[in-house]
Amino acid sequence: MHAIEFRDVDFSYGEGGFRISKLNLDVEEGEFVAILGHNGSGKSTFARLANGILVPDRGTIRIFGVPLSDKTLYEIRKQVGVVFQNPDNQTVASIVEDDVAFGAENIGTPREEIGRRIDFALGAVGMQAYRHATVQRLSGGQKQRVAVAGVLALKPRVMILDESTAMLDPRGRKEIMDVVLRLNREEKMTVVLITHFVEEAMQADRAFVMNRGELVMQGTPREIFSDGERLLTFNLALPRISVICQALNEGGMSVTDTLDFNILADEIAKELVCGS
Amino acid sequence: MKDVSFGQYYPIDSYVHRLDPRLKLLFLIVYIVCIFLANNFAALGVCAAVLIVTVIFSRVPIGKVFRAVRGVIVLIMITAVLNLFFYTGEGEPLWEWGILAIYREGIFFSVFLILRILLLVVCSSLLTYTTTPVALTDGIESLLTPLKWIKFPVHELALIMSIALRMIPALTEETERIKNAQKARGADFESGNPVKRIKAFIPILIPLLLSALRRADELGDAMDSRCYMGGKKRTKYKKLRFSWRDLIAASVGAALLAGVIVMRIFLGGIL
Incomplete structure (x- = not known):
């Protein structure tokens, strides 16, 4: 059973507007998947389709085998949490714990259970110390971690991050990536990371590339980054390490394409020793 | 980053801060009714005494309280001056010039009005000093x-x-x-x-x-x-609770109201 399953999904924002056509995409349970794409590639539309904020014109979307429809909408939203781009536009309450409680309150969770969920969610993102803080006074990365906690309070099985790191500084970006990786590894959470930073996709199990509403590439991050020229035609740059590998190979060395700096360092060392 | 706290909440812990926001809202309403029911200095004095005690218990610095008054000082002056010159009392005026005249009753009445406005401003600002906006909205929701x-x-x-x-x-x-x-x-x-x-x-x-x-x-x-579906089926994490503190404050409010009504009946008008 797939965690997320898109079958021949068509969607358009009105006549002549942006459209997604014949999208087929599966995400397995427990997987960490990255969806890459430039502006207007349809990657954010994917997030909004996956938990029923947008409704497809044709095709079916299944979450853990349950087709998305009006009847199953709220059940599916409990399963699929979305963290959006702007940390300021997704917090409802002024105090951290009130905001984390919001989702759990919505689905009628009993009070004591909400308290436990707040403990769990803030613990998972490392923000316990800020439970009674004002959201407005937090840094961008902290606000976004609160947003992640707000989604976790619903106990979802899938978390979609829709460009959630795009507005953060490098430190905030790392904070979120650490939290997400930990959730995936330790809590077995299925994670879909939507981004245009190719660097962030390197740690994913699989990556998809979208362009103009179509799925154009899929595979492991290594497979995708080995075709740098194709990636460039979709307005995506290669990660730095891939650029270094290519430059070394063109310069006469023979290193294998890798996304791990440690492996690359070893290879270079080996080359240098053997070369001399 | 700017910290724009609406209604200037003063973040400390005190007896008044801990009161149930619903009770504070109701107390404010009762208190305002009292101010308007009070028609003599004795009754207004009792109102003022209750407010002063409340301010002391709230531990909000006196400077903060006066800052709230500063905003309406012009309004107070205008009201006082107009009443002073245009109030027509019985007997001879103390001072007269054209249509302007000052009567003994006029002076009393002006002072009375100043006191009334002062009490109104201080008691309502005390509410926002001691209650977070979130608690206030929760309280309003609950009362409505x-x-x-x-x-x-x-x-x-x-x-x-x-x-x-x-x-x-x-x-x-x-x-x-x-x-x-x-x-x-x-x-x-x-x-x-x-x-x-x-x-x-x-x-x-x-x-x-x-x-x-x-x-x-x-x-x-x-x-x-995040599954928002309106108010139905929704639970609330933060429950407002009445405690012994609220009971004491409620009795003070009730006693004040009763006292002011009794004084109104038995003591009569301003003088």
């Missing part, structure tokens, strides 16, 4: 609950209020940013006549409005995806 019987959207109203409060700092920052961006493009907000200055704010208002709409749209999506 009976209106659900006539299909009044109480929950929605409270949610709108709390989101508005939550968005005030974000929009203030945004305004500042847009203002700076327009200044960088040569906009001038400081010189020219008032009409020109008001016109200069249009390039701030339009981007601000657009961005507020975009924010609202995104917030709507975020709320949707």
Whole structure:
């Protein structure tokens, strides 16, 4: 059973507007998947389709085998949490714990259970110390971690991050990536990371590339980054390490394409020793 | 970052801070009724005494309390002066010039009015000093609950209020940013006549409005995806609870009301 399953999904924002056509995409349970794409590639539309904020014109979307429809909408939203781009536009309450409680309150969770969920969610993102803080006074990365906690309070099985790191500084970006990786590894959470930073996709199990509403590439991050020229035609740059590998190979060395700096360092060392 | 706390909440812990917001709201209403029922100095004095004790228990610095008064000082002066000169009492005026005349009753009446306004301002600002905006909206929601019987959207109203409060700092920052961006493009907000200055704010208002709409749209999506389905079936994490503190404050309120009514009946008018 797939965690997320898109079958021949068509969607358009009105006549002549942006459209997604014949999208087929599966995400397995427990997987960490990255969806890459430039502006207007349809990657954010994917997030909004996956938990029923947008409704497809044709095709079916299944979450853990349950087709998305009006009847199953709220059940599916409990399963699929979305963290959006702007940390300021997704917090409802002024105090951290009130905001984390919001989702759990919505689905009628009993009070004591909400308290436990707040403990769990803030613990998972490392923000316990800020439970009674004002959201407005937090840094961008902290606000976004609160947003992640707000989604976790619903106990979802899938978390979609829709460009959630795009507005953060490098430190905030790392904070979120650490939290997400930990959730995936330790809590077995299925994670879909939507981004245009190719660097962030390197740690994913699989990556998809979208362009103009179509799925154009899929595979492991290594497979995708080995075709740098194709990636460039979709307005995506290669990660730095891939650029270094290519430059070394063109310069006469023979290193294998890798996304791990440690492996690359070893290879270079080996080359240098053997070369001399 | 700017800290725009609506209604200037003063964040300390005190007896008054801990009171149930619903009780504080009701107490404020009862207190205002008392101020208007009090028609002699003795009754008003009792009201003032209760308020002074409350201020002491709230541990809000006296300077803060006076700052609230400063905002309405002009209003107080105008009301006092008008009443002083135009109040027509019995007997001979103490001073007369044209249509202006000062009577003994006029002086008493002006002082009485000043006191009334002062008490009104201090008691209502004490509420915002000692109650967080969130507690206040919770309290209002809870007090308005009976209106659900006539299909009044109480929950929605409270949610709108709390989101508005939550968005005030974000929009203030945004305004500042847009203002700076327009200044960088040569906009001038400081010189020219008032009409020109008001016109200069249009390039701030339009981007601000657009961005507020975009924010609202995104917030709507975020709320949707966190399973927001309106007030039905919804539980609340924070429950308002009545405690012994509230009972004491409620008895004080009741006693004050009774006392003021008795004094009104038995002591009569101002003098």
